[in-house]
Amino acid sequence: xxxxxxxxxxxxxxxxxxxxxxxxxKTDLTxxxxxxxxxxxxxxxxxxxxxxxxxxLETNVTMDAEDLLLRQFLGVTDPKLTEAAARFIRGEQxxxxxxxxxxxxxxxxxxxxxxxxxxxxxxDAPDAPHMARAAAWIRGRGxxxxxxxxxxxxxxxxxxxxxxxxxxxxxELIYFPKWLPLNIYDFGCWARQTIVALTIVSAKRPVRPxxxxxxxxxxxxxxxxxxxxxxPVTTWDGLFQRLDRALHVxxxxxxxxxxxxxxRTAAQWIIERQENDGCWxxxxxxxxxxxxxxxxLGYDLDHPVLRHGLASLDRFAVWREDGARMIEACQSPVxxxxxxxxxxxxxxxxxxxxxxxxAADWMLEEQVLRPGDWSVRRPQLAPGGWSFxxxxxxxxxxxxxxxxxxxxxxxxxxxxxxxxxxxxxxVRWTLGMQSRNGAWGAFDADNTSRFxxxxxxxxxxxxxxPPSADVTAHVVEMLADVGRSHDxxxxxxxxxxxxxxxxxxxxFGRWGTNYVYGTGSVLPALAAAGIPASHPAVRRAVGWLERxxxxxxxxxxxxxxxxxxxxxxxxxxxxxSQTAWALLALLxxxxxxxxxxxxxxxxxxxxxxxxxxxxxxxxxxTGFPWDFSINYHLYRQVFPLTALGRYVHGGPADAPLGD
Numbered sequence: 093x094x095x096x097x098x099x100x101x102x103x104x105x106x107x108x109x110x111x112x113x114x115x116x117x118k119t120d121l122t123x124x125x126x127x128x129x130x131x132x133x134x135x136x137x138x139x140x141x142x143x144x145x146x147x148x149l150e151t152n153v154t155m156d157a158e159d160l161l162l163r164q165f166l167g168v169t170d171p172k173l174t175e176a177a178a179r180f181i182r183g184e185q186x187x188x189x190x191x192x193x194x195x196x197x198x199x200x201x202x203x204x205x206x207x208x209x210x211x212x213x214x215x216d217a218p219d220a221p222h223m224a225r226a227a228a229w230i231r232g233r234g235x236x237x238x239x240x241x242x243x244x245x246x247x248x249x250x251x252x253x254x255x256x257x258x259x260x261x262x263x264e265l266i267y268f269p270k271w272l273p274l275n276i277y278d279f280g281c282w283a284r285q286t287i288v289a290l291t292i293v294s295a296k297r298p299v300r301p302x303x304x305x306x307x308x309x310x311x312x313x314x315x316x317x318x319x320x321x322x323x324p325v326t327t328w329d330g331l332f333q334r335l336d337r338a339l340h341v342x343x344x345x346x347x348x349x350x351x352x353x354x355x356r357t358a359a360q361w362i363i364e365r366q367e368n369d370g371c372w373x374x375x376x377x378x379x380x381x382x383x384x385x386x387x388x389l390g391y392d393l394d395h396p397v398l399r400h401g402l403a404s405l406d407r408f409a410v411w412r413e414d415g416a417r418m419i420e421a422c423q424s425p426v427x428x429x430x431x432x433x434x435x436x437x438x439x440x441x442x443x444x445x446x447x448x449x450x451a452a453d454w455m456l457e458e459q460v461l462r463p464g465d466w467s468v469r470r471p472q473l474a475p476g477g478w479s480f481x482x483x484x485x486x487x488x489x490x491x492x493x494x495x496x497x498x499x500x501x502x503x504x505x506x507x508x509x510x511x512x513x514x515x516x517x518x519v520r521w522t523l524g525m526q527s528r529n530g531a532w533g534a535f536d537a538d539n540t541s542r543f544x545x546x547x548x549x550x551x552x553x554x555x556x557x558p559p560s561a562d563v564t565a566h567v568v569e570m571l572a573d574v575g576r577s578h579d580x581x582x583x584x585x586x587x588x589x590x591x592x593x594x595x596x597x598x599x600f601g602r603w604g605t606n607y608v609y610g611t612g613s614v615l616p617a618l619a620a621a622g623i624p625a626s627h628p629a630v631r632r633a634v635g636w637l638e639r640x641x642x643x644x645x646x647x648x649x650x651x652x653x654x655x656x657x658x659x660x661x662x663x664x665x666x667x668x669s670q671t672a673w674a675l676l677a678l679l680x681x682x683x684x685x686x687x688x689x690x691x692x693x694x695x696x697x698x699x700x701x702x703x704x705x706x707x708x709x710x711x712x713x714t715g716f717p718w719d720f721s722i723n724y725h726l727y728r729q730v731f732p733l734t735a736l737g738r739y740v741h742g743g744p745a746d747a748p749l750g751d
Contacts, residue, residue: 120690123697124736127704128439131733134704135432138729139447143454145432146425147726148410148418151715152193153181154203155376155419157210159405161246162380164213165300166387168402176417178214181207182222183416189225194651194711194721196665201233202243202552205309209247218308227308235311237318240552245290249384250302255294257317259548260339262346263291263354266361270468277468278541280534280557281487282715283550284465285378289362292355292385295343332546359389363397365465367483369407370400374481375422376408421715421722426458426492427480428726430499435730437502439737444504452503452511455496459514460488466525469537473524476517489534490525491563491603493518494570501573519574522567523581530584531559531592532567534603553716560602561592561610565617572620586621589614590629597632598661605670605712605721606653607661611637612673616680625682634681637674638688642666645691646699647674651711654718668706669724671695672731679738693739696732706732 139145156177163169184191184207190199191207208226216223230236236247247253266288268275276284307313323330362382365372372378383401391398410418433451441448461475464486477488478496497518505511527538539557544550564585571582593599593614594607601609611633618630625631639662641647646666653660664670675692683689700706706728713722 120693120697121740124693124740127697127700128733128736128740130700130704131729131736132436132439132441132704135436135729135733136441136447139432139451143429143447143450143452144425145428145451145726146423147428147724147729149420149422149424150418150711150723150725151421151720152200152203153184153191153207153210154193155408155421156181156417157206158246158380159376159419160210160213161206161249162383162405164303165249165384166393166402168393173417174214176411176415177419178211178216179414180412180416180418181210181214182216183414185222185226189222189227189229191226193719195709195723197651197711197721199229201230202239205230205236205239205243206246208309209252209306212304212306230309231311236306236309236316237311241549242552245293247306249293249298249300251299252302252306254317255297255299256340258294259336260343261287261291261294261549262339262342263295263351263358264346265291266354266358273541273543274547277465277536278539279544279555280539281373281465281536282375282378283544283553283555285362285365285373285375286381287549287555288358289378289381289385292358292388293381295351295355296388298384298388328546332548336548355389359386362386365486366397366401367404367485369483370402370404371407371483372401373487374479374484376405376419377421379405421720423481424724424726425482426455426478426496428724428730429455430478430492430495431730431734432726433499434495434502435733435737437499438734438741440741442504443502448503449505452500452505455500456510456514459496459517460485461517464488466536469539470524473521474517476514476519476521477525478518487535488521490522490532491534491566493522494563494566497570498566498573515574519571519576522570523579526581526585527559529559530581530588531561531564532585533557533559534563553719559588561589561599562601562603562613564589565599565610565613569617569620572617572622577621582621586618586623589618593629593632596661597629597634597636599633601714602717603714604673605649605651605714606717607657608637608640608647608649608670608673609712612670612677615677619680630681634678634683636662637678638686641674641688641691645695646671647692648710649712651714651718651721654714665710666695666699667708667710667712667728668696668699669708669712669727669731672735675735676731676738679735679743684739684742689739693736696736700732705729 160174160177186199188199191203192198193200193203204226241259244253244258248255248258265276270277276288279287310316322333372382379401383398386398408420410420429451433448458478460477460479462485463475477493479488480492497515500511500515525537526532533539534557536557544555568582568585576582598607599610599614601607615633644666647670648664648666649662649670650660650664671692678689708728711721711723712727713724715722
C-alpha cells in the first residue's frame with residue numbers, strides 16, 4: 093500500500109489499556125519520574141557557565157595519527173604530545189593487532205596503517221609484539237596498496253608512496269563555473285573544503301624525508317605499488333579512471349603561469365573561509381590539509397593564518413586522566429546545547445529556569461547572520477541558520493537550525509521579541525534551503541550530483557549532501573511547531589518522507605545509526621504535523637520497532653547496518669540513545685501504554701547509573717555512513733532524558749501554535 097498524507101486508509105488503532113496495564117504503568121511511571129529527576133540534575137550540572145553543553149565527540153585513531161603526521165611534516169613535533177597521542181592509540185588497538193573505526197567493529201585497513209605509522213613516529217619498534225601483529229594483519233589485507241586514497245596521500249608526503257600512483261586533482265578545478273559538472277560546489281561542504289586544499293598539495297607533490305622505511309607494510313616489498321586494473325571503458329568507473337590518466341598527463345603539461353594562478357586562487361579561497369578561531373569549517377580534516385597547502389605555497393609557521401590554524405587544532409584535543417590525548421574530529425556545542433535544552437524542558441524543568449534562559453541566550457548569540465557557501469545556490473536568501481560548532485559561520489546547517497528553533501520555543505525568555513525575530517529568520521532561511529524534491533539536506537540545497545562520488549580520488553565516505561529523512565523530519569517537526577503544518581512546502585516534505593519509508597516500515601538514518609534513528613526522527617515529525625497514529629505508514633513503523641526490540645527491552649543498531657541492512661537493520665546491543673529514539677517514535681505514535689514502551693522505559697531506568705547518567709561505548713552517530721562513525725558522548729544523556737520526560741509528561745513541553 094502506498095502511503096499518502098491521507099490517513100483514512102484502514103488500520104487498527106493502538107490497543108486500549110487493561111486494568112493490569114494500568115497497574116504496571118503506575119509502577120513504571122514512578123520509576124521513570126525518579127530516573128528523570130536524577131538525569132535532570134546530572135545534565136544541569138554539566139552546563140558550562142557560558143550557557144552551552146558539549147560532550148566529547150569520539151571518532152577513531154586516524155584523527156590522532158594524522159595530527160602526529162601533520163606535526164612531523166611541518167616540523168613542529170612535541171615529545172609530550174607525541175607520547176600522549178601514542179598512549180591513546182595503543183589503548184585503542186584490538187587483540188588481533190588492528191584498529192576499528194567504531195566500538196566493537198572489525199579491524200579497518202587504512203585506520204590500522206595510519207595508527208601503525210603514528211606509533212612508529214612515536215618510537216614503537218616494528219618488532220614489538222603489538223606492532224608485529226598489526227603489520228602482519230596489514231600485509232594479509234593487501235598492504236599499503238589496498239589502503240584508501242587519503243591514507244596513501246599521507247604516506248606520499250613522506251615518500252612512503254609515489255605521488256604518480258595517486259589520483260590526480262588539479263587546482264584548476266577552482267575555476268570551474270557552478271553550472272559545469274564537477275565544480276567545487278557539487279561537493280558537500282566538508283569535502284569541498286578538503287578538496288580545494290588537496291588540489292594544491294596534489295599539484296606540489298611534496299616529499300619530506302621519512303625517518304624510517306615501511307617495507308613491512310607492503311604485501312610484496314619488491315613491488316610496493318602494483319598497478320590497478322582498469323574497469324571497462326563502458327562503465328562510469330572505467331570512464332573516470334581514464335579521465336584520471338589524462339589528468340596525470342596534464343600535470344606534466346599544465347601551463348606554469350595558469351597553474352600558479354590557480355593555486356593562488358585556491359589559497360585565497362581557503363584563507364577567506366578560515367574561521368575566527370583559526371579553524372576551517374569547525375572540523376579537523378580541512379584544517380590539516382589547508383595548513384599543509386598554505387605552507388607549501390610559502391606561508392611560514394609564524395604567518396597569522398598558519399599560527400592561528402595550528403593553535404585551533406589544540407582545541408580539538410581531549411586530555412584523559414591517564415595522560416592520553418584524543419583528538420576530536422569536530423566539536424558539537426550548538427547541537428548538544430539545543431538537544432539538552434529540549435531534554436530538560438520536556439523533562440519538566442520550568443520554561444523560565446535560569447539555566448534554560450542562559451542556554452537560550454548563548455544559542456541566540458550563535459545565529460549565523462552572514463552568507464556562506466550555501467548562498468552560491470541561494471544568492472537571494474537572507475541568512476539565519478545555526479552551525480554545529482563554536483565557530484563556523486561559512487557552513488550553518490539545516491539540522492541544527494531546526495533543533496535550535498524547537499529548543500528556543502521551549503524557553504520562556506525575558507526578551508520574547510528577540511527570540512521571535514531569531515526564529516523568523518531561521519524559518520525563512522530553512523524554507524529557502526528546501527531542495528527541488530521537497531526535502532532537505534544538511535548544508536546545501538540540491539547537492540545531489542552523482543559525479544563527485546565517481547572520481548577515483550573519492551573512495552572514502554560521502555562527498556555529496558543529498559536530502560535525508562532525518563534532517564527533513566526535524567525540519568517538518570520544527571515547521572509544525574511554529575504553525576506551518578499546512579504550508580505547501582511542509583506538505584511536500586511530508587509527502588517525501590512518506591515516499592521514503594522502507595518496505596520494512598523503517599526510515600534510513602543518514603546522520604545517526606541508522607534505521608532506529610531515521611524512524612525515531614520521522615514519527616515525531618509526522619505526529620507534530622498532524623498525521624494520525626492510525627496512518628498506515630505509522631502503523632508499519634510501529635510494527636518494525638516492536639519486531640526489532642531486544643530481549644532486554646532496549647533497542648540498538650550496529651554500524652554494519654549501513655553495509656548489510658538485511659542482517660543488521662535495527663539489530664545490535666541495546667544503547668541508551670537508540671532505546672530513547674525508539675521510545676520517542678512509539679510515544680509519538682500513541683503507544684504510551686504499550687508493552688514495548690513499558691519495557692523500553694524499564695530498560696532506561698534499570699541501566700541508569702547512580703549519578704543519573706548512562707554509559708554508552710557504542711557509536712550511534714555518523715559522519716559518513718559506515719566510513720566514519722561517531723560516538724557523541726552527550727547522546728547517552730540527552731535522548732534518554734527526553735524520552736523519559738515525554739513518557740512522564742505525555743509529550744513535548746509546549747503544544748504547537750495553530751496554523
